[in-house]
Amino acid sequence: MEEKKFYVKDFMSTRQISIKKTATLKEAVAVMITEKTNGLVVTNGENNIAGIISSWDIVKHVVPDYLENEDHLSSFEAEAVFTSRVNEVANDSIENFMTKNVHTAHPSDTLMEAAAILAEHGIRQLPVIDENKKYIGYINRTDIKRAIGDILNIN
Amino acid sequence: MEIQLNAVFWFTLMIFVATYAIIISEKIHRTVAALAGAVLLILLGIITQEQAVEGIDFNTLGLLIGMMVIVTIAKHCGMFQYVAILASRLGKGKPLPIFIMLGFITAIFSAFLDNVTTVLLMVPVMFVVANNLKVNPKPYLIATILLSNIGGAATLIGDPPNILIGSAAELSFNDFLVNVAPIAFLVAIITTGLLVIWYRKEFVVKPEAQAAIMKFNPNEAITDKTLLLKSLIVLGIVLLGFLTHGATHLEGATIALTGAVLLLLLTLNEPDHHLKEVEWTTIFFFIGLFILVVGLEHVGVIRFLAEQLLQATGGNMVLTTLSILWGSAVLSAAVDNIPFVATMIPLIKDIGALSGLNLTPMWWALALGADIGGNATIIGASANVVVSGLAQKDGVPIGFWEYMKIAVPMTLIGITLCSIYVYFRYLI
Numbered sequence: 001m002e003e004k005k006f007y008v009k010d011f012m013s014t015r016q017i018s019i020k021k022t023a024t025l026k027e028a029v030a031v032m033i034t035e036k037t038n039g040l041v042v043t044n045g046e047n048n049i050a051g052i053i054s055s056w057d058i059v060k061h062v063v064p065d066y067l068e069n070e071d072h073l074s075s076f077e078a079e080a081v082f083t084s085r086v087n088e089v090a091n092d093s094i095e096n097f098m099t100k101n102v103h104t105a106h107p108s109d110t111l112m113e114a115a116a117i118l119a120e121h122g123i124r125q126l127p128v129i130d131e132n133k134k135y136i137g138y139i140n141r142t143d144i145k146r147a148i149g150d151i152l153n154i155n
Numbered sequence: 156m157e158i159q160l161n162a163v164f165w166f167t168l169m170i171f172v173a174t175y176a177i178i179i180s181e182k183i184h185r186t187v188a189a190l191a192g193a194v195l196l197i198l199l200g201i202i203t204q205e206q207a208v209e210g211i212d213f214n215t216l217g218l219l220i221g222m223m224v225i226v227t228i229a230k231h232c233g234m235f236q237y238v239a240i241l242a243s244r245l246g247k248g249k250p251l252p253i254f255i256m257l258g259f260i261t262a263i264f265s266a267f268l269d270n271v272t273t274v275l276l277m278v279p280v281m282f283v284v285a286n287n288l289k290v291n292p293k294p295y296l297i298a299t300i301l302l303s304n305i306g307g308a309a310t311l312i313g314d315p316p317n318i319l320i321g322s323a324a325e326l327s328f329n330d331f332l333v334n335v336a337p338i339a340f341l342v343a344i345i346t347t348g349l350l351v352i353w354y355r356k357e358f359v360v361k362p363e364a365q366a367a368i369m370k371f372n373p374n375e376a377i378t379d380k381t382l383l384l385k386s387l388i389v390l391g392i393v394l395l396g397f398l399t400h401g402a403t404h405l406e407g408a409t410i411a412l413t414g415a416v417l418l419l420l421l422t423l424n425e426p427d428h429h430l431k432e433v434e435w436t437t438i439f440f441f442i443g444l445f446i447l448v449v450g451l452e453h454v455g456v457i458r459f460l461a462e463q464l465l466q467a468t469g470g471n472m473v474l475t476t477l478s479i480l481w482g483s484a485v486l487s488a489a490v491d492n493i494p495f496v497a498t499m500i501p502l503i504k505d506i507g508a509l510s511g512l513n514l515t516p517m518w519w520a521l522a523l524g525a526d527i528g529g530n531a532t533i534i535g536a537s538a539n540v541v542v543s544g545l546a547q548k549d550g551v552p553i554g555f556w557e558y559m560k561i562a563v564p565m566t567l568i569g570i571t572l573c574s575i576y577v578y579f580r581y582l583i
Contacts, residue, residue, distance in 0.1 A: 065548045066279040072233035072376045073279050076240060078286040078367060088550065 006147050008114050009107035012128050014137040018043045019094070021050040025061065026090040028053055041127045042098050047134045049127055051098035061097040062086055104129045105139055115144050159455065167201055167454045171447055179490055186436045189443025189494070196450040210449030211442055214322045215315075217408025219269075219441070220433055222312060224415035225393065226272050227432040228422060229386035235264060236376040239280040243287075244373060248365030250288050250358040255347055257281065258298045262306030262343045266336070267394075270307045270314055270538040274299055278545050287367045294354040296546050296553065301346055301530050301565055303538045308526035309339035311397065311407065315441075316496035316525045322407060323500045324518050328397035334519050338576040342527065342569045349565060385421045389414050444497045452501050461505035473582045475506065476516045477574055483524025484570045488531035496525050516581035523573040531566040533558040 018041040019031050031040060032055060042051040060068075062085050067074050105114045105126045114126055118141055125140035149155075174192035178185045196202050202210075242260055246253035257280065265273040277299045285292035307314035311321040311328040321331065351358075377383055396403075396410035419426055451457050468474040479499070486495050499521055507514045529536030533543050533555055543553045 064282065066282045066545055070236075070279045072236040072378055073240075073283050075375050076283050076287070076371055078283070078289070081286050 004150075006111035006150075007107070008105050008109045008111060008128060008139050011111060011143040011147050012105075012107065012137045012139040013143065016135060016137060017041065018047075018135060019053065020044070021093075021095045021098070023094050024091045025058060025094060028094050029058065039125060041135055041138070042094060043135055049102055049104065049129060049133070049135050050095070051100045052102050052127070053094050053098040057094075057097055057099060061089055061092070102127065106130075107136070111144060111147050114139050118144065160459075163201060164454045164456065164459075166199075167196065167450050168456050170195055171451055171456070174447060175490070175494065178494065184436075185491065186440040186443065189440050189447060191443075193443045193446035193450075196446065202446075202450050202453050206449055206453065207446040210452075211445045212319070212322050214406050214408045215318050216438055216441060217406075218312065218318050218322070218411045219315065219438060221408060221411025221413075221415040222269065223433045224429055225386075225389060225411070225418055226268055228382075228418050228424070228429055229390065230272075230276065232379045232382035232386050233376040234383055234386065235276045236280060237373050239277065239284075240371050240376050241373040243284050243368055244371050246368070248288070248368035249360050250290050251351065253284060253288070253368075254295060254298065254354075254358060255351065257284065257295065258302045258347045258350070259343070261299050261302040262309075262339075265303040265306030266309040266313045266339075268313075270303045270536065271541055273303045273306070274538045274542050277303070278542055282549065284368070287371075288364045289361050290359065290364075291357050292551050293546075293553065294350065294357050296542055296551065297558070297561060298347070298350055300533075300536075300539045300542050301350070301562065302343055304530045304536055305339055305343045305346060305527055305569065307538075308342075308523055309336040312411075314492075314522075314526045315437075316492050317522050318407065319493070319496050319500060320518050320522050323504070324514065326515075326518060327401035328407075329401050331522075334515075334580075335522055338523065338573055339527075341576075342572055345572065346565055346569060349568070350561075353561060382422065385418065389418045389421070392417065441493070441497075444494050448497050448501060451498070457498070457501045458505050458509075461502050461509060464502070465506060465510055470510050470512070472512050472516075473578065475510075475512065476520045476577060476582060479503070479517050480520035480524040480574055480577060481570065483521050484528030484531070484566065487525045487528035488535045488566070492525040492529050492536060496521060499525075516577055519581070520573075520577055523577070524570065527569045527573065528566060530569070531559070531563050533562075 017031070017035050017037055019028055021042045021044055028040060032038065038055040040053050041049055042053050044050045062082075064081075064085060067077065103117050103121060103123065103126055105117070105128050107128060107130070117126060118124070125138045127135055128137045128139055130136050170192050174188050177183050177188040183191075193207065197204055197207055239257060239260055242256040243253050246256055257277070261273060261277050264276065268276075278296065281295035281299055282292050285295050304314075308317070309331070311317050311326070311331040317331060317335075320326065321328075393410060393414035396405060396413065397407070400407070400410060419429065448457070464475065464478070468478055483495065483499065503514060503517050503521065506512060506517070529539065533539050533553060543558070546553050
């Protein structure tokens with residue numbers, strides 16, 4: 001029996017959920033809610049990847065700096081601060097707090113390569129780019145799980 | 156020994172001035188700049204490596220490292236936040252008494268903790284309390300800066316310049332407590348009073364805000380009771396060590412490192428994490444500075460400056476001491492007070508050797524000028540820079556001139572009070 005090879009291109013999703021880097025926090029939250037996702041690829045005008053924005057980045061941006069690393073004080077913060085902070089940062093450009101250092105995969109990469117990156121950095125998905133560095137889709141941990149299922153003959 | 160104003164003299168001075176200029180310009184990180192200057196002095200053969208190592212004050216470094224380890228472990232139990240939240244409760248949700256108490260707590264914390272650690276603990280408290288009171292946080296933030304620097308002047312361990320001075324001049328914790336703490340305390344009271352007058356319109360009582368504060372339960376701030384107990388025991392031992400080291404002759408580093416080791420033993424934590432939290436960049440900054448100053452001493456620059464200062468003051472005790480106080484204040488407002496004090500220490504020692512004047516008042520003048528002078532500008536001390544950075548990020552930017560408008564008069568009044576104190580206590 002010939003051994004089956006596992007490549008990113010065979011398991012990736014070509015659905016593109018992205019947002020322009022000029023978008024605001026409010027717009028990013030709107031896309032995440034309609035697309036039912038926690039992560040968006042941020043692109044510049046030419047569909048090149050400029051970063052990734054996750055709901056994690058948004059949560060961290062809403063928490064004021066003085067409360068980060070302050071588990072002793074957060075329970076004392078005024079109740080109104082959550083609402084006022086959200087309104088305050090609603091129009092901030094996502095470019096200012098997105099993750100800029102993005103790991104990517106190519107369609108021709110082996111699945112082990114992609115899996116290793118996901119495992120090393122504890123991330124959920126990798127954007128996939130073509131030879132012109134254009135964003136064409138993504139591969140996530142669910143896709144890797146499917147491949148594992150394939151090998152183990154689990155249907 | 157006659158000072159040779161030769162090429163080596165000027166060249167060393169040039170390296171030193173260039174290093175200072177780079178530190179002030181912030182083009183290169185101050186630690187890298189200081190280490191580069193230090194290494195250059197050794198590479199060029201101006202001083203040997205042995206001389207460089209001899210110039211490093213390991214007592215200062217040990218004291219700093221020991222206190223850093225203790226504080227990084229102890230702050231995780233929430234005791235400092237507990238005290239601040241308790242004060243807000245005791246202030247019954249009224250902005251004015253809360254302002255006064257939090258200012259006072261900042262000064263007290265700062266007397267025992269490093270100023271930057273103090274402001275990192277107090278700024279979040281100030282924001283949370285001001286948000287609950289629904290008042291402008293700015294007066295609280297400015298009070299945090301001013302009182303952390305003033306409180307830091309009060310004790311041997313309150314501010315790195317004091318550690319440097321205490322170590323070099325062999326002045327004990329109690330020497331600082333008896334000689335510097337009273338005037339630091341007075342300056343803190345006057346400063347708080349003036350801030351209250353200045354910001355009197357900001358302290359508006361709001362009933363719903365009062366209710367929010369009265370709901371505070373300080374116990375919620377304590378996240379780890381066992382750690383709290385261990386930290387209190389160790390802090391108690393360290394304080395006792397400092398209060399008695401005039402008699403026991405234990406050096407500051409021995410006491411602080413004993414406390415650090417004890418707390419590490421008691422918590423049995425992975426030391427990796429706690430030791431990483433030590434501000435090694437600051438420690439290496441000190442090492443670089445110590446070596447640079449050795450170079451200056453070695454070629455006679457320090458001696459030369461001491462002679463010039465004595466010539467200018469005619470060897471008059473009052474004039475020399477007060478010039479040190481005011482000179483330190485003005486220079487510390489513009490440059491980091493640590494390199495300044497590191498340079499002034501051998502200079503004052505040379506003044507003693509050349510003139511036979513009593514140096515003790517000069518040490519107090521140096522400490523007060525360098526610690527309190529840093530208040531005058533938003534870049535005058537590390538604590539100021541940290542507070543303004545946090546304030547900026549959280550939507551309450553403190554402008555350079557806006558800050559000076561209030562801080563310069565406060566600093567002038569503070570230094571004037573110090574001058575009167577030093578004059579009447581030591582110079583007549």
